[in-house]
Amino acid sequence: MSTISDLIQHPALITHLTGLSNYSWIHFCDGKKELIAKPLLYFEKRLPQFLRIHKTALINPYYVEEYKAPPRNKMAGSVGLWGGITLPVGRRRWSELAGVLAQSPLLETGVTNAGVAKTPSLEPMRLNLFVVMADELKRLLLQQLIDQIGPHWNLNFFSSPGALKQALINADDSAMPALMILDGGKQTSSAFAMLELIKDHPQFRLTPTLITIPPNSPDLMDKGYATGANSVIPQPQGVFDFMAVFEKVLRYWLYMVSAPYRVAVMQ
Numbered sequence: 001m002s003t004i005s006d007l008i009q010h011p012a013l014i015t016h017l018t019g020l021s022n023y024s025w026i027h028f029c030d031g032k033k034e035l036i037a038k039p040l041l042y043f044e045k046r047l048p049q050f051l052r053i054h055k056t057a058l059i060n061p062y063y064v065e066e067y068k069a070p071p072r073n074k075m076a077g078s079v080g081l082w083g084g085i086t087l088p089v090g091r092r093r094w095s096e097l098a099g100v101l102a103q104s105p106l107l108e109t110g111v112t113n114a115g116v117a118k119t120p121s122l123e124p125m126r127l128n129l130f131v132v133m134a135d136e137l138k139r140l141l142l143q144q145l146i147d148q149i150g151p152h153w154n155l156n157f158f159s160s161p162g163a164l165k166q167a168l169i170n171a172d173d174s175a176m177p178a179l180m181i182l183d184g185g186k187q188t189s190s191a192f193a194m195l196e197l198i199k200d201h202p203q204f205r206l207t208p209t210l211i212t213i214p215p216n217s218p219d220l221m222d223k224g225y226a227t228g229a230n231s232v233i234p235q236p237q238g239v240f241d242f243m244a245v246f247e248k249v250l251r252y253w254l255y256m257v258s259a260p261y262r263v264a265v266m267q
Helices: 040-046 091-101 105-109 136-149 161-170 188-200 218-227 239-256
Strands: 014-020 023-028 033-036 051-054 057-059 064-068 077-081 085-089 127-132 153-158 177-183 209-213 231-234
Touching: 014 040, 014 085, 023 040, 040 057, 051 085, 051 091, 057 085, 064 091, 077 091, 085 091, 127 136, 127 161, 136 153, 136 239, 153 161, 161 177, 161 188, 177 188, 188 209, 188 218, 209 218, 218 231, 231 239
Parallel strands: 127 153, 127 177, 177 209, 209 231
Antiparallel strands: 014 023, 014 057, 023 033, 051 057, 064 077, 077 085
């Protein structure tokens, strides 16, 4: 049986919590939920990045897709969460919530369902991480991981290898990636084709490039390294495994390894 510490070890997996009296439901991004004999106040203190929007609800702001102001005085507003969930916002909490969401990480990074995210403004010494990942949930989880452990990186999402290729063609020197991740779990052939293009290209071949593959695929593992991948990662099964694996992967590549600077201008 999981302990409370286990359940909240990765807050990014939690979309929201709902409570009544001395009990709380923890709602996870994969649709699962756990009933815990603790009030919401207990979790509010342990999840400071979450927002208390109502006496019965605590939310992870990364999963907010929309929010609506109270239609009239003395009426509640609402927030729409990822997955089609709508929760009420208490009248006294609306102003604070609207102010926080106006500057939320999701709005800043511009993560969308189609194509590439908006590129954040480049700050001194910030490096670009380009990620091909079509799965919206995985992108949300990865965004939270980056904001937690690698805030000095600009994260840019692409829905397909083709979108990444176009971005590399059009990007100027300052927008070139220092690290790339290709999600080859469902787009295996196109991801490997993109990996081959990167490693054959004189401007990008030194850029560390990681690729994920379906689990239990030793042939693809060999192919990935033979093509020049710097890491080949078997696709984690389930959101908990995804967080555990990518936290280790990102900590290694964002902190232990020195990415080459201005690789794109090398001839």
